[in-house]
Amino acid sequence: MAGIFTPEHGGSPNADDIDRLYRIVLYVSIPIFLIVEGTLIWSLIKYRERRGGPEPAQIRGNTPLELSWTVGAAVILVVLAGITFIYLGDIQNPPPSDPGGLAGGVQVASIDQPDPPPGGGETLDISVNGQQYLWRFDYPGGVFDYYEMVVPIKTTVTLKITASDVQHSWWIPELGGKADAVPGHINETWFKISKPGLYKGQCAELCGDNHSDMRARVRAVTPNEYKGYLGGRGQGIEESQKALAEQRRQREAEEGAPSGG
Amino acid sequence: MAVSDAPARVNGGGPEIVMHGLHERPRGWLEWLTTTDHKKIGIMYLFATFIFFILGGVEALIMRLQLAVPDGTLVTPETYNGLVSMHGTTMIFLFIVPVLAGFGNYMVPLMIGARDMAFPRLNAMSFWLLAFGGIAFYVSIFFEPPGAGWTSYAPLSDDAYMPSGGVDAWIFLIHLTGLSSILGAINFVATIHNMRAKGMGWGRMPLFIWTILVYSYLLIIALPAIAAAVTMLLTDRHFGTDFFDPTGGGDPVLWQHLFWFFGHPEVYIMILPAFGIISEILPVFARKPIFGYKAIAAATVSIAFLGLLVWAHHMFTTPTATVVLVFFMLSSFLIAVPTGIKIFNWIATLWKGSILMKTPLYFAAALPALFVIGGISGVILAVFPVDWQLHDSYFVVAHLHYVLFGGSVFGIFAGIYYWFPKMSGRMLSEGLGKLSFWVMFVGFNLTFLVQHSAGLSGMPRRIYDYPESAGWWGFNLISTIGSFMLGIGVLLTVINVLRSIKHGQRAGNDPWKGNTLEWFTQSPPPENNFDVIPRVRSVEPMKDIRREVMKAGEPAGTVAQPVTSGT
Numbered sequence: 001m002a003g004i005f006t007p008e009h010g011g012s013p014n015a016d017d018i019d020r021l022y023r024i025v026l027y028v029s030i031p032i033f034l035i036v037e038g039t040l041i042w043s044l045i046k047y048r049e050r051r052g053g054p055e056p057a058q059i060r061g062n063t064p065l066e067l068s069w070t071v072g073a074a075v076i077l078v079v080l081a082g083i084t085f086i087y088l089g090d091i092q093n094p095p096p097s098d099p100g101g102l103a104g105g106v107q108v109a110s111i112d113q114p115d116p117p118p119g120g121g122e123t124l125d126i127s128v129n130g131q132q133y134l135w136r137f138d139y140p141g142g143v144f145d146y147y148e149m150v151v152p153i154k155t156t157v158t159l160k161i162t163a164s165d166v167q168h169s170w171w172i173p174e175l176g177g178k179a180d181a182v183p184g185h186i187n188e189t190w191f192k193i194s195k196p197g198l199y200k201g202q203c204a205e206l207c208g209d210n211h212s213d214m215r216a217r218v219r220a221v222t223p224n225e226y227k228g229y230l231g232g233r234g235q236g237i238e239e240s241q242k243a244l245a246e247q248r249r250q251r252e253a254e255e256g257a258p259s260g261g
Numbered sequence: 262m263a264v265s266d267a268p269a270r271v272n273g274g275g276p277e278i279v280m281h282g283l284h285e286r287p288r289g290w291l292e293w294l295t296t297t298d299h300k301k302i303g304i305m306y307l308f309a310t311f312i313f314f315i316l317g318g319v320e321a322l323i324m325r326l327q328l329a330v331p332d333g334t335l336v337t338p339e340t341y342n343g344l345v346s347m348h349g350t351t352m353i354f355l356f357i358v359p360v361l362a363g364f365g366n367y368m369v370p371l372m373i374g375a376r377d378m379a380f381p382r383l384n385a386m387s388f389w390l391l392a393f394g395g396i397a398f399y400v401s402i403f404f405e406p407p408g409a410g411w412t413s414y415a416p417l418s419d420d421a422y423m424p425s426g427g428v429d430a431w432i433f434l435i436h437l438t439g440l441s442s443i444l445g446a447i448n449f450v451a452t453i454h455n456m457r458a459k460g461m462g463w464g465r466m467p468l469f470i471w472t473i474l475v476y477s478y479l480l481i482i483a484l485p486a487i488a489a490a491v492t493m494l495l496t497d498r499h500f501g502t503d504f505f506d507p508t509g510g511g512d513p514v515l516w517q518h519l520f521w522f523f524g525h526p527e528v529y530i531m532i533l534p535a536f537g538i539i540s541e542i543l544p545v546f547a548r549k550p551i552f553g554y555k556a557i558a559a560a561t562v563s564i565a566f567l568g569l570l571v572w573a574h575h576m577f578t579t580p581t582a583t584v585v586l587v588f589f590m591l592s593s594f595l596i597a598v599p600t601g602i603k604i605f606n607w608i609a610t611l612w613k614g615s616i617l618m619k620t621p622l623y624f625a626a627a628l629p630a631l632f633v634i635g636g637i638s639g640v641i642l643a644v645f646p647v648d649w650q651l652h653d654s655y656f657v658v659a660h661l662h663y664v665l666f667g668g669s670v671f672g673i674f675a676g677i678y679y680w681f682p683k684m685s686g687r688m689l690s691e692g693l694g695k696l697s698f699w700v701m702f703v704g705f706n707l708t709f710l711v712q713h714s715a716g717l718s719g720m721p722r723r724i725y726d727y728p729e730s731a732g733w734w735g736f737n738l739i740s741t742i743g744s745f746m747l748g749i750g751v752l753l754t755v756i757n758v759l760r761s762i763k764h765g766q767r768a769g770n771d772p773w774k775g776n777t778l779e780w781f782t783q784s785p786p787p788e789n790n791f792d793v794i795p796r797v798r799s800v801e802p803m804k805d806i807r808r809e810v811m812k813a814g815e816p817a818g819t820v821a822q823p824v825t826s827g828t
Contacts, residue, residue, distance in 0.1 A: 003718030003732070007650045015650070022647045029637040036604060036633045043611040044626055047547070048618050056548040057613035065609075066553050066602070073601040077594040077640075084590065084644050091646045092583065132422075166417040167513055169578060169653060173719035177649020178578040182514060183416060184507025187580040204578075204653040204721040206345070206410050208417060209338040212724030 011174030011199050012191035014091045018177060021087045025080055032076070091176075094123055094156045094190035101154035102223040123156040123190070130161070130168030130181035132207055133214040143234045148217040152226035153193050161187040166208060172201035172218055180205060193220040297381035298788055299366050302388050304684065306363025309392055310356050311755075316399070317351035320344045322748055325708075329741035331729035341725035342408035343427070347398075349411030350431060353527065354438045355395045357669050358480075361534040362387070362445050364676050365473040367684060369449060371779035371786060372467050374458025374794040379451035387445040394437030401430035410723060412524070413494070415505030415516040420498040428498065432491045439484045446477035453477075458778065460797035467777045467800070468551065471558045472537025475565045479526045479533075482569065487523035490516060514579055521572035529568040531665060532632075533561055535672025536603060539625040542679050543607055544801075545773050546622040547614030553606040554800055560599035560606075567596040577645040578652045586645045593643035600636055604629045620694030621773070624675035627702055631667025635660055638713065653723075655736075656716025662709045674701070674754060681758065682772045686784040687765030693757040701750030707743025711736040776801035 006026070009019035047056075102124055126149065127138040138144045151157045161170050163181035171178040175191040193199070203214035221229065286292055293301060324344050327333040336344065366384065370377055378384045401407065407427035409418040418428050453474045457466065466474075493504040494516070503509025505516045536557075544551040551557065573581065573589040607629050616622065638660040642648050651657060681689050715736040720727065727733050771780040780803050782791050798805050 004714045005717070007647075007717050008719050018646055018650045021644060022641065022650070025641050025644055025647065029640065033633060033637055036608070037630060040608050040611070040626065040630055043608060043614075044616060047611060047614045047616050049548075049615045053615055054613075056615040058550060059552060059609075059613065060550045061553040061556070062609075066556050066606075069605045070598060070602055073598045077597060080640070080644065081591060081594060084646065088583075088646060091649075166422055167414055171653075171719075171721070173650065177646065178652055179649075180578045180580070182579060184512060185514065185580040187578075201719065202721060202724075206342070206414070206417065206723040208422060209342060209408070211342075212338070212721075212726055 008173035011172070011193055011197075012176050013095065014176035014189075014191065015174055017087050017091045021084065021091070024083055028076060028080060094158050095192065097122055097124075097156045097192070098154035098194070100223075101156075102152040102226060123158045124151065125158050125160065126151070128159050128161045128170055128181065130163040130165075130170065130203065130207070130214075132165050133203070133210040135168075135170070135203075135214075135216050139230060139233075141230070141234065143230050143237060145233055147215075148219055150219045150221060150226060150229045151193065152223040153196055153220050155223065156190060156192045158188065158190045161189065167205050168203045168207045168214065169205035170201075170216065171204040172199050172216060174199050175201075175218060178204050191218075193218075196220050196222065295385075297377075297385045299370050299378045299381065299384060300684075300786060300788075300790075302384050303363050303365075303367030305388055306359055306366055306391070309388075309395070310360040310363055313351050313355035313395055314360070315751075315755075317348050317356060318748055318751065320348040320351065322744055324348065325741040325744040327725060328727075328737045330738070331727055331731070331734050333726050336725070338725045339408065342410075342723070343402070343406035345723050346407045346410050346413075346427075346431070347402070350398065350407075350434065352665070353411060353531070354434060355391075355398070357531045357665065357673070358442060358527070359391050359438070360673055361473075361476065361531070361669075362391075362442065364469075364538065364673075364680070365449055365476070365534065366445075368680065368779060369452055369470060369473055370456070371683075371782065371790055372470055372777045373453065373456060373461060374778045374781075374791060374797065375452060375456035376790045378448050379456060380448050383444050383448050387441045387448065390437050390441035390444070394434045394441060397437060398430050398434035401427045407431040412520060413491075414520075415494060415497065415513050416507075418494060418498075419506060429495070432495050435487060435491045439488050442480045443484050446480040449473055449477040450481070458794050458797050458802075461802075464555070465797050465800045465802075466558075467537075468540035468554065468557055468561075469534070469537035469777075471561050472533040472540075475561050476530050476534050479530045479565050479568070483523045483526035483530070486519050490519035490523070493519075514576070517576050517579065518573070521575045524575065525572040526565075526568050528664065529564055531669045532672075533564065535628065535669040535676075536561065538672045538676040538679070539607065539628050540603075541775075541777065542621050542625040542675050543610045545679075545775050546617045546619060546625070547611050548617065548774075549610055549614040550801065551606070552609035552612075553602075556602055557606050560602045563599045564596060567592060567599070571596060574643055574645070574648070577648040590643050590645050594640065597636060597640055597643075604633055604636070617773075619678075619773075620689065620691055620698060621675050621679035623695060623698040624671050624678060627671045627698070628668055628675065631663055631671060631705070635663030635667055638663065651716060653721055654716035655712045655720045655722055658722050659709045659712035659716060662705075662712075666705060666709070671701075674698075677754065677758070679773070680779075681761070682765075682768030683779055683784045683786070685762055685765065686768055687761050688768050688772060689757050689761045689765060693753055693760075697750050697753035697757060699750075700746055700753060704743050704746025704748070704750050708740050708747055709743070711739045711743075715740070771803065774803075774807070776803050778802055781806065 007019055007022055009015040125140060129136040134146050136144060136146050137149045159170065159179065161179045161181045162185060163183045165183065167183065168181040169178050170181055176189060179187040179189040181187065197220055199218040201216045203211060203216065207214060287295055293305065296302060323336065324341065327335045327341060366378065405425035405427045407413065407430065409423055409428060413428060413431060416422060453470055496502040497504050497506060503511040505511045505513050507513065540551060540557055570592045571589060573585060574593045577586055638656065642651055642657065642660060678689055678694055715733050718732060720733045768784050770782065770784055781795065795802060795806060
């Protein structure tokens with residue numbers, strides 16, 4: 001069903017809730033669709049002009065009937081709005097992390113998170129930056145990476161999304177809805193993955209010639225593997241920065257001391 | 262004959278000035294170039310917009326070919342983005358909006374019993390501005406076409422990311438066609454308010470006239486917002502301002518607000534007159550009065566009003582406060598009520614009728630059948646948490662085509678089949694018309710129904726290729742096959758029109774037994790439209806006239822003949 005009649009889901013609770021909400025609206029629409037198409041097709045077949053058929057009924061309106069379908073349509077929409085409000089909180093607000101998720105360590109950035117989740121649990125805060133045509137991820141502790149985001153399972157991951165050139169849009173269908181990456185703004189979304197695995201998506205806002213190649217990937221691993229990744233990546237960054245600084249020093253030594261140094 | 266005493270009543274017995282200040286008219290193509298006759302201008306609108314429709318359609322077919330298989334290599338990404346931008350811009354600014362102005366131009370004076378538009382020269386200017394707008398836009402394909410979509414979101418459309426002149430060509434198109442539409446709209450408003458036949462109060466005005474009036478007011482309200490926005494974009498691009506550039510204190514979200522403040526009313530600008538067309542056709546072919554005339558007119562006005570309050574539902578995924586999202590969800594929901602009323606009223610119009618199964622009715626009945634799908638997907642998209650998942654995906658592409666093709670374009674085709682006999686004096690072929698309808702109907706649904714599924718399985722819009730592993734191949738292949746069927750269906754109507762202009766069966770004044778005044782005059786109407794303008798006593802003046810003639814015992818053949826009819 002998912003993907004043909006209903007949206008992708010299964011990676012994160014907010015995606016599952018969006019799927020549930022979608023299904024409710026869809027199920028409410030199906031009878032309306034059938035009634036409209038049914039009466040339309042039936043009228044077209046039953047009341048086509050026939051030799052010796054009945055005279056067309058000269059009806060100009062029917063106030064009770066018209067009032068009732070107006071009120072009926074309004075009532076259905078009020079109900080849909082109510083159902084949306086019921087699901088909204090669960091879709092929008094990040095829940096606390098599950099037991100077994102990343103906890104306690106320095107990587108958990110709940111300190112600089114302005115709004116702690118209502119449950120009070122810790123979350124992992126990752127900054128996402130869209131650029132033509134890749135995504136940059138900044139993890140707590142100064143570690144950053146491109147293309148693939150690595151996250152621990154059973155941990156609520158909150159994303160702070162922006163862009164540094166044109167508008168992009170962050171979208172991993174199985175992990176919930178989109179959040180536009182707008183230069184000068186920070187947009188937020190979250191996900192919580194229960195099983196290790198690879199989740200794929202791509203930029204959803206036309207961002208230039210290679211828009212369709214701007215893929216996004218999230219790899220969910222165990223908290224320990226995540227710590228290992230972060231450590232290794234941090235070391236790599238440190239080493240390459242050292243190497244870069246060394247190169248610069250050498251070049252400057254060769255070219256002579258920069259004036260005003 | 263019962264109608265012959267009408268002028269005395271219309272003019273209170275005074276002398277009737279039919280025409281004055283007549284110049285000798287140039288002949289041939291110069292006549293078309295210099296004409297201020299609303300009917301000739303209407304024909305030019307219809308002709309020019311259909312050329313743009315075909316261009317936009319070819320652009321769509323190239324895109325569908327590119328997407329038919331994974332990793333398509335037919336066009337480059339640059340070309341694809343150019344096609345995306347040209348297709349959307351062409352269909353909206355150069356086809357649907359102006360083709361409705363074309364129908365309005367031709368039909369408004371005839372339906373309200375006037376001899377021309379209020380400002381005939383302004384009317385000609387509207388058309389030529391449109392033509393020049395289209396030309397200014399299309400010459401960009403010889404340099405570099407715009408590549409930021411029909412929405413041209415900043416900062417992508419800014420000079421830093423899109424230095425080519427294509428975006429500038431797009432800006433000029435918006436200004437020229439916008440000016441064309443505003444002038445045209447003022448003309449419609451002035452004409453409809455002041456030039457209706459005696460007795461045609463607001464409650465007796467044909468529903469198509471209601472929708473053209475509301476279309477005009479919406480254009481006047483909405484277009485200045487996009488005119489301002491594109492002017493700001495122009496100065497951002499060339500004169501160093503930073504309206505939409507965050508590094509200079511501007512805001513890309515401002516572009517979206519200005520664009521969609523225009524862009525959503527634009528949707529109703531495109532659909533309401535199509536609703537008007539089928540509100541004329543359904544009662545004529547069902548041989549019944551329209552069900553709930555007042556409700557449909559009121560629904561038109563309330564859709565237009567609510568349509569001004571829903572723009573940010575195009576922006577649910579931007580960083581926006583929840584309370585704003587809730588407001589725009591509820592306002593978008595509300596608009597479903599008057600729209601639903603219209604659909605129910607149309608079905609009730611058919612119910613217990615004696616339905617004449619002719620091509621105009623096929624297209625007119627397809628509109629509610631298809632629009633209801635677009636309406637339902639619209640309500641789904643209005644639920645903003647669901648929109649977070651579906652926004653900017655192929656689900657939205659499917660939705661907007663059900664509304665604009667299934668709605669507007671099927672309505673426009675209904676109008677072509679309905680009014681072609683009036684405009685040309687000849688009937689379109691029924692067989693070719695019905696064939697065209699079925700090929701279009703099946704092709705349309707093949708093309709766009711599966712696009713819902715492509716979107717639900719994660720395919721974003723405006724991508725030039727996709728990997729096989731994405732699992733979207735099947736949907737796209739079906740869609741491409743459908744799109745070519747749709748193209749063939751459209752072509753059949755084009756052939757039908759070209760053939761029937763010369764060889765169609767003679768139509769006579771009133772081939773459908775219409776309800777409204779355009780059927781009172783000859784087909785095609787003479788330059789002054791009517792020698793005699795009958796007094797309007799109901800919303801179906803032609804029915805009254807036919808009844809009067811019957812009472813007077815005249816043979817049926819003389820029904821609705823103008824006094825000086827030469828036939």
